[in-house]
Amino acid sequence: MQQHRIEADYLLETPDDPERVAATIAGEQSSGTFVRVPGETPELLERAAARVEKLEVIERFTGARALPTSTPTPAGESLVRARLTLSWPLATLGPSLPNLMATVAGNLFELRQVSGLRLLDIRLPQPFAAAYPGPKFGAEGTRRLTGVKGRPLIGTIIKPSVGFSAEDTAALVAQLCAAGIDFIKDDELQADGPNCPFNERVAAVMREVNASADRTGKKPMYAFNLTGDVEEMKRRHDVLLAHGATCLMASINSVGLAGMIELAKFSQLPIHAHRNGWGYLSRHPLLGWSFTAWSKIWRLAGADHMHVNGLANKFSEPDDSVIASARACLEPLFADKPCTVMPVFSSGQGVTQVPGTYAAVNTTDLIVTAGGGILAHPQGPGAGVSALREAWDAALQGVPQADYARTHPALQSAMEAAA
Structure with missing residues (x-):
């Protein structure tokens, strides 16, 4: 034996x-x-x-x-x-x-x-x-649901993080859908409060997402934060299914490992795993966890996307740690069950980090979420979406970003704003 x-x-x-x-x-x-x-x-x-x-x-x-x-x-x-x-x-x-x-x-x-x-x-x-099931969707399933091939998913986070009503959120989503965005997510602080109840937010946002899909044939993926106890997450998951949503988000340090395992058992949607709180597990170099070890547990439990921070981020994590985390997400866990997940780049991201990110990871199986990097574009969120996509187009074509920007005004404006 x-x-x-x-x-x-x-x-x-x-x-x-x-x-x-x-x-x-x-x-x-x-x-x-x-x-x-x-x-x-x-x-x-x-x-x-x-x-x-x-x-x-x-x-x-x-x-x-x-x-x-x-x-x-x-x-x-x-x-x-x-x-x-x-x-x-x-x-x-x-x-x-x-x-x-x-x-x-x-x-x-x-x-x-x-x-x-x-x-x-x-x-x-x-x-x-x-x-354990491991990821049910991963990169392949996420691409199937969004229709995005050959490049990273370009995404953003609803900002302000909290304070919008359900209708305010939906109005911003309508702008982003019109700009052709691939992915949108709730901020992890946006939950089910009386100012923006979960059910109302889902109904209002999916009204815009579904209408956009009917017009264009492209359905952006919206990750709704359903973090809660297990019964709350089950009810919220069913609300998402009823409205045609294609993604959910959970704060995995908040729901805990057992909560994540249960969520993966009943979820029929990709699980966008947010790692908020990661700093208290990792920030001291001689205490806690490396992301490589920690992420293996959540990948096996059922995460499909995992946050890895981003280059030149607004937090304390150095770039080499971010890249190691992204590579860990893409490293097979078992020979017959890879359990690979899509790394999610976030935290102060914009067009300037794109060349370095692609050079370091050399893959397009990424979700890149820029909050202020899209929403604060001088010409508005639509131009912010275009600029980030153009930055990735330049990187994938091997064209220096400054050269590409000469014929792409949205990218040029974003570079000038970041300078």
């Missing part, structure tokens, strides 16, 4: 002996505790304990610890940073994403021997592929 194992890679910092700390982490996250207990026999350890598969010391140095810890570092004594790989037998938890989360990212972060710990990657055995 094949003995499947789960593997996880970590970046570890400790003032202690790294081999002893690695063994402590393995014990804490499997069969051990702070003292040896009756019943923890050699046979049980062989069958159920986590194993230290690899420990590679990267550097020894003196200086400040990355994070506070109750283990003191004597003056002049060095700290150690190392790459650690642990593995667990699948038989102890089964192919369960919630229990996987508790295993690879549970109490280990607060161990006092640890002054820094970041989960870099996970590798899951085949039974996980059979246990």
Whole structure:
């Protein structure tokens, strides 16, 4: 019988002996505790304990610890940073994403021997592929629903983020549809408040989207934020189906992993997974998660699109991290079940980031959402849509953006406004 194992890679910092700390982490996250207990026999350890598969010391140095810890570092004594790989037998938890989360990212972060710990990657055995649906739509299904081929989906976010009524929102959507936009989304802060109730917003927006589709044959995809408890999401999902919507959005840190798994079970629409809150899981370089590891869980749970931030963004994330995140979305998870999702570029995006984005990712399986980059165009939202599409046309044709802009006024104006 094949003995499947789960593997996880970590970046570890400790003032202690790294081999002893690695063994402590393995014990804490499997069969051990702070003292040896009756019943923890050699046979049980062989069958159920986590194993230290690899420990590679990267550097020894003196200086400040990355994070506070109750283990003191004597003056002049060095700290150690190392790459650690642990593995667990699948038989102890089964192919369960919630229990996987508790295993690879549970109490280990607060161990006092640890002054820094970041989960870099996970590798899951085949039974996980059979246990979860993965994306139902991904890039192929999203392109089928929008009719967009050979280029990224050009999108925007309703701005102001909150404050519009349902009819205000629909009026802006009408302008965007007339401009030929591919994708629109609610801001994650727009939910189901009395100023813009979900059901009213869906009815008003889809009236414009469906009317545009009847006129032009092109139906923009609108991702409605249905974030809520599971029963609320089910009701809102059915409202979307009734009005002919083609996408939903959920704030995945808010609905939680179990909520996402349930949403994917009943959803008949692509799931646009918004990662708001990602910073508290990732911003410190020696604490929390890498996007590569974290995104694998949500991809397998059923996300079709995942936010990755954007180049030269308004937040703190550097460009190389954004590109690594986008590539992670497109990296197959299993040989027979890729679970690839469309990366969503957002956060302060506009025409100026397009050449660098395409050069770095070399794919068109992207959704590019520009809020202010479209809506604040000097000639209005319609010109903003044209400008972003023209910027991508130039990149895909290998034409310098400045040269292309000479014969494309909307792009020229957007470049001047961004300068």
